Amino acid sequence: MSQTLLEMAKDLVLAQIQAKTLPPDEMHSALQQTYTTLMTLKAQEGSDGSVPVATPEAPSKPVTWRKSITKHVVTCLECGASFKQLSVRHLKDHGLDGRSYRIKYGIPRTQPLAAKETTARRKEIVQRARPWEKAPTFVKAQEEKKREKAAVAQRKKTARAKA
Numbered sequence: 001m002s003q004t005l006l007e008m009a010k011d012l013v014l015a016q017i018q019a020k021t022l023p024p025d026e027m028h029s030a031l032q033q034t035y036t037t038l039m040t041l042k043a044q045e046g047s048d049g050s051v052p053v054a055t056p057e058a059p060s061k062p063v064t065w066r067k068s069i070t071k072h073v074v075t076c077l078e079c080g081a082s083f084k085q086l087s088v089r090h091l092k093d094h095g096l097d098g099r100s101y102r103i104k105y106g107i108p109r110t111q112p113l114a115a116k117e118t119t120a121r122r123k124e125i126v127q128r129a130r131p132w133e134k135a136p137t138f139v140k141a142q143e144e145k146k147r148e149k150a151a152v153a154q155r156k157k158t159a160r161a162k163a
């Protein structure tokens with residue numbers, strides 16, 4: 001969509017001439033008018049659309065947060081201090097929390113605020129501990145599965161005994 005406003009205006013006017021809604025000798029004024037209208041529309045779009053959308057990610061701060069999270073440390077983008085993990089308590093010193101910090105620096109919601117190594121190790125521990133298996137719903141589901149299996153086995157045994 002690299003069409004300029006002038007090209008757009010020209011196309012619109014030509015379309016009107018082709019549709020015979022505009023006599024060709026009025027083309028010049030129509031072109032000028034259409035162009036002006038498009039200019040106005042574009043200006044309105046620029047002032048209305050860009051202000052609220054662009055503010056969370058300040059243009060003076062490009063994607064620098066990626067550099068703040070390395071293998072061994074995470075650097076606080078507020079004060080430059082380095083940590084294994086950016087704690088809620090530390091962010092509170094800056095009047096922020098994980099959510100507002102991420103918004104301020106355009107960090108994705110899913111990005112852990114910790115050194116990559118720390119994140120990886122935590123993932124490993126979680127996978128080894130499998131805490132979800134201790135959750136009541138999971139345990140209950142497992143027990144039900146076991147009971148079902150036992151019931152099926154019992155039925156098979158009974159069928160075999162009859163035969």
Ligand SMILES: [Zn+2]
Pocket residue numbers: 076077078079080081090094
């Ligand atoms: Zn800090």
